[in-house]
Amino acid sequence: MTKSIRCADVGSECKWSTTAKTEEELMKKIAEHAKEKHKDMKITPEIVAKIKSHIKES
Numbered sequence: 001m002t003k004s005i006r007c008a009d010v011g012s013e014c015k016w017s018t019t020a021k022t023e024e025e026l027m028k029k030i031a032e033h034a035k036e037k038h039k040d041m042k043i044t045p046e047i048v049a050k051i052k053s054h055i056k057e058s
């Protein structure tokens with residue numbers, strides 16, 4: 001199973017997307033991306049919930 005997320009799913013106009021084997025790894029990649037590209041984006045519990053609701057498994 002691969003989990004994937006697109007930055008655009010979280011409401012940003014960004015074409016970045018990533019995949020990971022676990023949700024933990026995925027969240028880590030998202031946090032790193034946000035730190036690098038979206039300095040004003042705060043990883044709040046609301047954002048985390050939004051991200052999790054958009055995670056796709058394939």
Ligand SMILES: [Zn+2]
Binds near residue numbers: 007012014037038
């Ligand atoms: Zn992004």
